[in-house]
Amino acid sequence: MTGRQKKKLIITGIVLVLFLIGYSFIFRSYLDTDFYLEMAYAHTGYDPTIVDWRHPDYEIIQHKNRLAVHIIFFTTEDDTRGPIGLYIDPFRKEVFDEDPRASGGGSGQIVQ
Incomplete structure (x- = not known):
């Protein structure tokens, strides 16, 4: 050489x-997971039905043609309303969409 x-x-x-x-x-x-976790929990209004906000399920996916951090909080109302799912744009660092949930009365209506 x-x-x-x-x-x-x-x-x-x-x-x-x-x-x-x-x-x-x-x-x-x-991809600062702690930052997104705090942001998502604050976005829920610190919902008291969330079982363990420090250990949600999360994944990095494409959603509505955007890269997104999808965070899923499990709640005490999962059987009637479903979990809380939020989509965070990692570049703008903001929640831009939510998964639909049934209304509070368990009527089966979807609220967006």
């Missing part, structure tokens, strides 16, 4: 390491 090839290899390695560090930093700043 010539000196020129070694330089190219070293530069390529440095660029790759810097890229991975930058990607890791950006990825962590957009």
